[in-house]
Amino acid sequence: MKKDYDYLIVGAGLFGATFAWHARQAGKRCLVVDRRPHTGGGVYDRLIEGINVHEYGPHIFHTSDEGVWRLACRFVRFNRFRLHVKANYKGRIYSLPFNxxxxxxxxxxxxxxxxxxxxxxxxxxxxxxxxxxxxxxxxxxxxxxxxxxxxxxxxxxxxxxxxxxxxIRRLPVRLTYDDDYFNDTWQGIPEEGYRRLVDGLLEGVEVRTGTDFSGGLDREWRRMADRLVYTGRMDEFYHGCYGWLQYRSLRFEHEVREIPDAQGTALMNYTDRGTPHTRVVEHKHFAAFGEEVRRNPVTALTREYPAAYVPGGEAYYPVNDERNNGLYARYKALAERETDVVFGGRLAEYRYYDMDRTMRSAMDAWERECRRKI
Ligand SMILES: Cc1cc2nc3c(=O)[nH]c(=O)nc-3n(C[C@H](O)[C@H](O)[C@H](O)COP(=O)(O)OP(=O)(O)OC[C@H]3O[C@@H](n4cnc5c(N)ncnc54)[C@H](O)[C@@H]3O)c2cc1C
Known part of the structure; x- marks a missing residue:
């Protein structure tokens, strides 16, 4: 019997959205679900006082992968932002990365x-x-x-x-005055936000936000769809049968201030132990440069605090030590036995992935799907 969907895609982050776009182009029927109340996963942004605020940490797009760049440019125009990070150590300012x-x-x-x-x-x-x-x-x-x-x-x-x-395997040291954070060929911030990129990728695809896969779909999905694309945590998919993978988490404090410019740059790291946050993002600097910054009389700031991961919280960074990698390998062995599930993205792969690598990984997963059909 023909099912309602070819693919049920769990997660409306960049992996799920990129995969869905390719599947839709090929005429596949997809349903994307996400437990969050919005699409975009970690790259979600929203407008506050006319300023585009990166809700889950600052996101700068940078890539040398032409395929990824072309795909992203179908949906958004990137501005000329280049990341130059500053460090504040007890009030003294230093340039990063070390140069x-x-x-x-x-x-x-x-x-x-x-x-x-x-x-x-x-x-x-x-x-x-x-x-x-x-x-x-x-x-x-x-x-x-x-x-x-x-x-x-x-x-x-x-x-x-x-x-x-x-x-810390490497700490890049540059013996030049070059303080560009990234070396990639293409860099910038989408002028209309990552929302527009994700909306573009998901255009025409059925999406249900506020829907947790573990809330019943995990038992029923085979009745609805031929195949599952799962971008959530792999240990969660298997109900922690071997134990739980460890993560580090983050807490974000957003603030609007009635001044045009608080720190003069997008990203300031606080490198002393006494300051509880690790960095402060001033979002308007992602979009506006020089005098343009002063045109908006208010500014939006986000302080980022590292936090222990607590069950049910947001898992931000995998702890890729021996214990966790070993545990992940056991889950991966289980996953390899699945014949109708594709696992992908930063959570399912238990890796830190930049956005371009996430998109590339989804594009490769789609290619493998196409080969599977032949
Ligand atoms: C603080 C921070 C800063 C970053 N900065 C940059 C940067 O500057 N440049 C860069 O290139 N990359 C950056 N990244 C990386 C970037 O965020 C990731 O590459 C990208 O978000 C990964 O997309 P994803 O789809 O794999 O995962 P996610 O965006 O996490 O999407 C997975 C989605 O699956 C949903 N989900 C999980 N389980 C379930 C379930 N059971 N049911 C329903 N939904 C579920 C989640 O709610 C989530 O929305 C940063 C990451 C972090 C943490």
């Missing part, structure tokens, strides 16, 4: 050679047992104490000496 500006601010060095000498002088050369020693071996004492330690400890909720070294 000659940072070293000038820290030591007064001017040339690559002077900065290199300073870094070499401070580098730790002993055995590495933890994140602190790893960071000291990469960037030395001053940079570590000022820009790495406090931020990392807040992020992970533990002292750096108790964190495993693998968390």
């Amino acid at each position: 000659l500006n940072t070293f000038r601010e820290m030591w007064g060095t001017a040339t690559p050679e002077e900065a290199r000498r300073k870094l070499e002088e401070q580098r730790y050369r002993g055995e590495i047992h933890n994140l602190e020693e790893q960071a000291l071996s990469l960037v030395g004492r001053d940079v570590y104490e000022t820009l790495v330690k406090g931020y990392t400890e807040k992020q992970w909720g533990r002292p750096c000496r108790e964190l495993p070294a693998f968390i």
Whole structure:
């Protein structure tokens, strides 16, 4: 008997929406459900006082993947935003990622050679047992104490000496004055917000928000659809039968202030241990530049606080240590036995994925679907 849908897609984030777009182009009937009250997943944004606010953390689109870029540009125009992050350590401002500006601010060095000498002088050369020693071996004492330690400890909720070294494999150091955060060919923020991108991808697709897959659809979906695309947590899909995967969470505090410009830049990291938040986003800087910023007399800010994950809360960052990766591998082995379920996206794959890689992963998943039919 013909079912109502070819695909039931759980999750209206970028993975689900990108997959749905491809399926719809191929004439497939899709139903997308999401437990949140809106589409877009983590990239959801909304207008506050005419300012586009990134609800779940700042999102800057950057990619060198032409296929992904072309797909995104079908639906939105990107502005010329380039990310330049600043760090505030007890009121002193430094440039990130570490570059000659940072070293000038820290030591007064001017040339690559002077900065290199300073870094070499401070580098730790002993055995590495933890994140602190790893960071000291990469960037030395001053940079570590000022820009790495406090931020990392807040992020992970533990002292750096108790964190495993693998968390920081590399700390990019640029011996040039280039402070562009990303190196990708294409970068920017969608002028009409990520909402428009996601709406474009989901145009013509039936969507039900506020609908949790675990609220009954998990038992019934095979009666409705031929195949399932699942972008939620894999441990949740299997009811935690092997135990639960660990995550770090975040808390966001949004605020509107009656001043045109609060910090002069989109993203300010707070790298000291005493300040409880890790960063402050000033959203208008994503869209407006220079004098344009002053045209709107108010500004919207978001303070980001790292938080322990509590069951039922939002899972933001996977904790990809040995225990969790091992546990995930067991779930993945179960998933590989499913013949009518496609798992994808940052939650189902238990990985941090940038937006472009999420979209690429959905495009690849669709390609595999097409090959399966032949
Ligand atoms: C703080 C932060 C900042 C980021 N900044 C950037 C950036 O600057 N640039 C960049 O490229 N990337 C960034 N990313 C990554 C980006 O957010 C992800 O690549 C993208 O959102 C992943 O999309 P997704 O569809 O895999 O997951 P999600 O967006 O999480 O979508 C999954 C959806 O599935 C739904 N769901 C889960 N389980 C169920 C269920 N049982 N029933 C119904 N619905 C369910 C969820 O509600 C969610 O909406 C950032 C991520 C974070 C956490």
